Amino acid sequence: MIAGLSPEEWIVLTLSLKVSLVAVTVSLPICFCIAWMLARWHFPGKLLVDALVHLPLVLPPVVTGWLLLLLFGMNGLIGRWLSDVFGVTLLFRWTGAALAAAIMAVPLMVRAIRLSIEAIDRRLESAAATLGASRLRIFLTISLPLALPGVLAAVVLGFARSLGEFGATITFVSDVPGETRTLPIAIYAAMQMPDGEPIVTRFAILSILLSLGALIVSEILVRRIARGGRHVI
Amino acid sequence: MSFDIDVKQTRSGRPITLFCRTDSPLVALVGPSGVGKTSILNMVAGITSPDQGHIIVAGQTLFDSDTGIDLKTARRQVGYVFQDRRLFPHLRVRANLAYGRRAAMSMDMDDVLAFLGIGHLLDRWPHSLSGGEAQRVAIGRALLSGPRFLLLDEPLSSIDRDRKAGILDAIDQIRRRSPIPILYVTHDVAEAERLSALIVTMHEED
Structure with missing residues (x-):
């Protein structure tokens, strides 16, 4: 127990961190691939892919949660397949909360990474290449390091967005204490209680501290990377 | 034969052509700005492809539209010193120099550092270098990649007069130490004459 948190509150905090970390870790490579594709490739339907990626940003989160229910619910296309083949179910589970958080974070992450990829000097x-580097080596030693500040920004934005995710999560996996009750859901649950004000205050302060901490860490990392110099000489 | 180049490329509706067959180890492409000198170097390096023609350097066919040969840039073993240098901003000078190094084929690192006078710059970041220092590092990086030929694109541009002599001396030294062909782009005929290069003049095409 830290900072006077009760065991239940501690569970909420660790669950929120776990859900956010998993959401960002799993979605990061996918977001990078989508961002690369949107930044570098020209293909028919690119506009549609771009719009679909950004859809969770403008859709009411409840609608996103409902769509997740349709797809990943027990009778959903993907949900039934996951259950039949792997015996995995996401409904009412923390993994489902991580999926909802990831979906909501994807637009922000893709956008940050895409901007950094577009800013890479192709020259x-x-x-x-004239120095004999293969495409893979160019990607690993030139493109990826130069895109790193954007990737870090994406991680922080995604993490902060996941920590704050509420609408899609409660619609998709509901409020199950110890399993899907993340910080925002716990705040909402406490607000429904007659004597929940102190809990709401503590969780709200905790949310602010976590988000601020993430932003400060990101800024420090980005500055440290930028110190190496970003000008083409 | 050092260079056997016969290419045509149309960019934004403007034709760029060059015909050059020579045994001269140092060829200077001269002509006014915008005539397509850098485009020719990019074709020889494989960064862009000609619409038609062939490029043979030091006996190796790099491009031939008739036979469909078009070697990838990475396989051409070119030492390209760009007009804008293109040092990697996230790597220190040491890592920039080592980036393309082919140990078995490269010139000796200490030798290159000494004659270019860049040994003291190894731990610096590219953005902290002066124009002349950056240019010498760019030349060193190209030499250390073990090139079969060198492409130098206006290596004296944006360098003050005092530094120009130093870079010209370095190019002179490269020629004496290494037998590889050099294609040198400049808009200054005097510069080409100073290097005793074979001068090929490019003109605007109609």
């Missing part, structure tokens, strides 16, 4: 990649 540096052609310079690396």
Whole structure:
């Protein structure tokens, strides 16, 4: 127990961190691939893919949660397949909360990574090619390091967004204490209680501290990377 | 034969052509700005492809539209010193120099550091270098990649007069130490004459 948190509150905090970390970790490679595709490739239907990726940003979160229910619920197309083949169910589970958080974080993460990929000076990649580097080596040693500040920004934005995720999560996996009751859901639950004000206050302060901490860590990391120099000489 | 180049490329509706067959180890492409000199270097490096023609350097066919040969840039073993240098901003000078190094084929690192006078710059970041220092590092990086030929794109541009002589001396030294062909782009004929290069003049195409 830290900072006067009760065991129940401690469970809410660790669950929120777990859900957010898993959501960001699992979605990061996917977001990078989507961002790369949108930044570098030209293909028919690119506009549609772009719109679909950003859809959770503008849809009411409840609608996103409802769509997740349709797809990943017990009778959903993917939900039934996961259950039949792997014996896995996401409904009312923390893994479902992580999926909802990831879906809601994807637009922000893709956007941050895409901007950093678009900002890479392509002339540096052609310079690396003249030095005998393969496409994989160019990606690993030039493109990826130069995109790193954007990737870090995406991680922090995604983490903060996941920590704050409420609508899609409560619609998809409901409020199950110890399993899906993350910080925002716990705050909402406490607000429904007649004597829940102190709990709401503590959780609200905790949320603010976590989000601030994430932003400060990200800023420090980005500055440390930028110190190496970003100008093309 | 050092260079056997016969290419045509149309960019934004403007034709760029070059015909050059020579045994001269140092060829200077001269001509006004915008005539397509850098485009020719990019074609020789494989960064862009000609619409038609062939590029043979030091006996190796790099591009031939008739036979469909078009070697990838990474396989051409080119040492390209860009006009804008293109040092990697996230790597220190040491890592920039080592980026393309082919140990078995490269010039000796200490030798290159000494004659370019860049040994004291190894731990610096590219953005902290002056124009002349950055240019010498770019030349060193190209030499250390073990190139079969060198492409130098206006290596004296944006360098003050005092530093120009140093870079020209370095190019002179490269020529004496290494037998690889050099294609040198400049808009200054005097510069090409100073290097005793074979001068090929490019003109605007109609």
